[in-house]
Amino acid sequence: MTAEPVLCLRDVRKSFGPVEVLHGVSLDLRAGEVLALIGENGAGKSTTMKILAGYQPASAGRILLDGEEVTFGSLHDGEEAGIVMIHQEFNLAEQLTVEQNIFLGRELRRGPFLDKRRMRQLARDYLGRVNCRVHPDAKVSELSNSDKQMVEIAKALSRDARVLIMDEPTAVLTGSETEILFDQVRRMTGQGTAVLFTSHKLGEVSAIADHVTILRDGAVVHDGRAAGVSEDGMATAMVGRDVSDLYPLKTGEPGEVMLKVENLTVPGHARGVSFELRRGEILGVSGLIGAGRTEAFEGLCGLRAASAGCVEIAGRAVSITRPRDALEHGLCYLTEDRKLRGLLLDKSMRVNLTLQALDRFGGLMIDRAAEDRALDAAIEEFNIRAGQRNMAVGNLSGGNQQKLLLAKIMQSEPLILIADEPTRGIDIGTKQQIYTFLRGLADRGHGVVMISSEMQEVIGLADRVMVMRTGEVAGMLTKTEMTEDRIVRLAVGLGANEEGRVA
Amino acid sequence: MTSETTNTHALRSLPSMSVLGPILALVVLVAIGAMMNSNFLGAANITNVLARSAFIGIIAVGMTFVITAGGLDLSVGSMAAFIAGLMILVMNAALPSLGVGVPIILLGMLVAVVAGILAGMLNGFLITTVGIEAFIVTLGTMGIYRSLVTWLADGGTLSLDFGLRTFYRPVYFEGILGISWPIIVFALVVLIGEVLMSRARFGRHCAAIGSNEAVAHYSNVDVNRTRLLTYAMLGLLVGIATIMYVPRLGSASASTGLLWELEAIAAVIIGGTVLKGGFGRVWGTVIGVLILSLIDNILNLTDLVSPYLNGAIQGVIIILAVILQREAKAKG
The missing domain is CATH 3.40.50.300 (P-loop containing nucleotide triphosphate hydrolases)
Structure with a gap:
């Protein structure tokens, strides 16, 4: 298939303040094709997707829709053009029902009243197509993550998306749920939709993508047919070095x-x-x-x-x-949910680092100098990369958040x-660091x-x-x-x- | 990447709008007041403004902790009225046995402090252990205390015995080195509160709970105990404020402490504490209290705007304060 591209980026740059995070990214989305956009955390995937969907303007470069240059003044313009983006953190109104969410903002009407019958019928249809068994009247807040993901897809179906952009759609799905999702993706591409998705699971990329674009540090380092690159090749391109020795040797003798x-x-x-x-x-x-x-x-x-x-x-x-x-x-527990149970996203790294072991930093009064020293040590030991020390932790990339969380737990010296x-949800390079750390911990006599x-x-x-x-x-x-x-x-x-x- | 950490010192020296905003507003108000009336900056007026600020101020300091930890307390005004009524009843009742003197005043103070702590702990207990929303619990206790004081006063006014009142009066009207007691106590409460909030573990824990309760729980913070403590502390401060307030009028009625809860909450918000919790600053609350009192004072001293519009101007200030904070947040 070599259809004309529906949506393209040409030499797009994006800066936040003085920092340029995208350095001239170009990519093509073609009708009926799945493009996998992969890269480590912080490589610029999210920013690229947001520019494509009209959430954020590009600082420089062009966006082409059907070959013509466009500027999306707002998210709404993007949706008008048939571009739908599904976020990793879902964009659903938790207190509304599934059906209300699917039609949110474009409720069907008959005269001045809501056409509830038709919406119900269509909602059932969309949910049926993604094999999702939740009731249209179920409250979204009561759904599991995977069901929420399916509701998002059903919502995208209702929008007749020409371009569907999905940010790590499979991160919260089980294997069989992922299969259902991919069936739907194939169905949509069969009808001519262009799909872009990101994932850290490279096996999935090989399974579903037609085309792969790999980002590293805000620039495209590989762009080609999915068939032409192996999973190892992808990993190496993403990280920029060989990661075949992902797991440390199991050297220790248990005591x-x-x-x-x-x-x-x-x-x-x-x-x-x-x-x-x-x-x-x-x-x-x-x-x-x-x-x-x-x-x-x-x-x-x-x-x-x-x-x-x-x-x-x-x-x-x-x-x-x-x-x-x-x-x-x-005995210390590192939570699986770093955003909701692990870190205070609106607080600085220092406050997060010492929260669990605050009694080790001064008596009744907190010893800030000691906290700063601990943060210096943690940044060094865990190789945490943050633009500024006092920025809110929510602005760190997932991998750096995870490293900070690990450093925080280690303050209690378990x-x-x-x-x-x-x-979960972090890039392969950071994974390797965490594996090495855990093995090192065991080798030093911890359990x-x-x-x-x-x-x-x-x-x-x-x-x-x-x-x-x-x-x-x-x-x-x-x-x-x-x-x-x-x-x-x-x-x-x-x-x-x-x-x-x-x- | 470590080289970037050197930027932080430069950034730290530039306070953001959310820090400057309340301070600028206060400076502007003082300037306006000084231009409008030559007595404005006189010792008498300043003492007057500060002493009147002290009641709301002492309560607002406690409210800062409650709100920072993600809570709310609507009952403080009624609680103050109830404690004042209780104090007066107990002191009048003890008068025949104790006579006029220091012991009876101390007894009254003890009653106020204990009643305040107990009332605060009741709120805290219902909110944390029983698990009812703070808004509902304190809306309920607000009605209960207000009604109790009306009942105690039989719909009228509870008055302190005349002899006692004369003896107790200096606690409001006199002080050390010309600074009256309410101002001294207010200053002490602010000082301790500021240190507790910004330097102590307790303040850090309050902010963590308000920011994300689950994270605090997973980080070995005793969420219920900390929350309960914020309400108990607020109750204690309401008791202390009442101790300062009773000698001023020597009476309590159904209208004592009316709308204090809203003034205290308004002061906290103007000062930059986030209503949904997670961030609080005691010094900001002090500025918030002073801004509210100054508006009142300026309107009374000048005839530019009717003092009846006081509430309207305060309302505008509250909304403006929140808008400014939001803009600062969007930029940061």
């Missing part, structure tokens, strides 16, 4: 038992969870979304109501009912670190638990894997037993093999 948990129960989420964690070990925790992994470990750390038969840390029985108890025993999805939905990551990094299913431990796999197949079988409840026993 004595550091954490022993028996019969941990979190009402409604997890039952009878028992496991041991050894010094110098990384224990991976796998399972499907909703298997109760996060809830079980939050319960263990006193973040939500839980009960346990016995919890021993370094051989001593401990009782943990509040987050404070967990910290006092050297003996045992529970890292929940520590690399590490890593909850992750990415199979590759668990197999690549963990010494053992605990697989959870519907709130219970489905099995424990040793280093040699760890294969993608075995983990999946346990996670979905197929693997009643001998090795699927609690170790």
Whole structure:
């Protein structure tokens, strides 16, 4: 297919204040094609998409729509031209119903009244097309993330989009949900829609994209057919160096038992969870979304109501009912949701860094000089890249936010670190840094638990894997037993093999 | 990338509009006042303005913490009236046994402080432990306290015994080195409040909770306890304000402390504290209180605008303050 491009950027530059973040980006969106725009966090993907959709004006360069130069004065102009953008953080009115959201701003009318029957009929149709089973009257605030994503797509369908731009649409979707999404994407491209999407999952890019454009530091470093570039090639182009040694070597020899948990129960989420964690070990925790992994470990750390038969840390029985108890025993939890539970997005890096361990920075009064020293050390150690020290953390890229969150947790000097999805939504270069850090932590004699939905990551990094299913431990796999197949079988409840026993 | 950190010092020395705005407004008001009336900058008038600001000011300092932590308290005006009524009743009742003297005044003060803390803790308990919205809880207690004081006064006025009143009066009208007690107490409260807000762990925790409760919880901040403390502290400060207020009139009625809650909230907002929480500054609140009092004072001293328009001008200032803050935020 070599259709004429629908929407093009030509040598587009964008500056925020004195800082230029896009240095002459050119790309083409063609009808009936999927363009994958990939790059590390902070490479300029989001800015490029916002310029395409008319959310932000370009500082220089041209935008061509059907070959003619256009300037989008507002978001509305973009939508008028048939360009719809779906944000990573959804753009849905939480308090309205699914149907109200789909037709928000362009409600159908019959005379002066809303044409509720037709809207209902169309809403059902759109939802049916994305295989989404939510009721049109369901409140958006009560939906899961994946359902919200599908509602966004249904909304885009209702807009008859010529160009659909999706910012990491699969970040919150499970494998089967991703398949449904891709089916819809293929259907839309079949009808002549041009689609642009971003993703950190390079396997998906190979699976769905016709064309790949790779950004690095605000410039296009690769542009070509998807078939012509391998996943390794993409990763190397994104990072600018070879990342084949993504995972550090599993060198350490696990020592004595550091954490022993028996019969941990979190009402409604997890039952009878028992496991041991050894010094110098990384224990991976796998399972499907909703298997109760996060809830079980939050319960263990006193973040939500839980009960346990016995919890021993370094051989001593401990009782943990509040987050404070967990910290006092050297047990620390790194949340999977850095934006809603991890960081104060409107505060500076300094305030965020020390919040959890504020009692280590002065007595009743806070020692600001000590805080600044800690921040200097954290920026250095974790290679955090921020334009200005005192800017709001919400303006950092996802990878830098994650590194800051990790630095914040480490201020409490935990003996045992529970890292929940520590690399969600961040680029491959930062992932590598975090893997190296976690392995280093284990090698220095700490215990590490890593909850992750990415199979590759668990197999690549963990010494053992605990697989959870519907709130219970489905099995424990040793280093040699760890294969993608075995983990999946346990996670979905197929693997009643001998090795699927609690170790 | 580390070289960029050197820019921060240059940036820090340039205060933003949200910092300058309230200060500029105060300076402009003082200039207007000085031009309009030669008595404006006289010691008598300044003392008068400051002493009148003290009640709302002391309460507003407490309100700053409550709002910063993402809460709200509508009950402070009624609470002040109720505490004043209670104080007067207790002191009158103790008069035959204790007689006029320092002990009975101390008893009255103790009653005010304890009643304030308890009332604040009741609000805090219902909001945090029971989990009802702050707006609803304090709307409820606002009605309760207002009605209780009306009931205690049987619809009229509760008056302090004449002898006691004469003995207690100096607490409002006299002080040290010509500075009256309410001003001294206000200054102390502000000083402690400012340090607590900007330098202490408590203030940092309040801002964290107001900014994002879940993050605070995951960061080992005891959210309920901190919130409860902000309401208890506000209650205590209402008690202290009442201690200063009772000797001024020597009475309490259904109209005592009317609309104080709104004035206190307005002062907090004008001062740059964010209504939905997450950021607060005590010194800003002080400026907010002074701006509100000065408008009142200037309108009374000059005949340019009718003093009846006081409320309208204050309303415009509040809305302007928020618009200025929003613009500053959009730019920053």
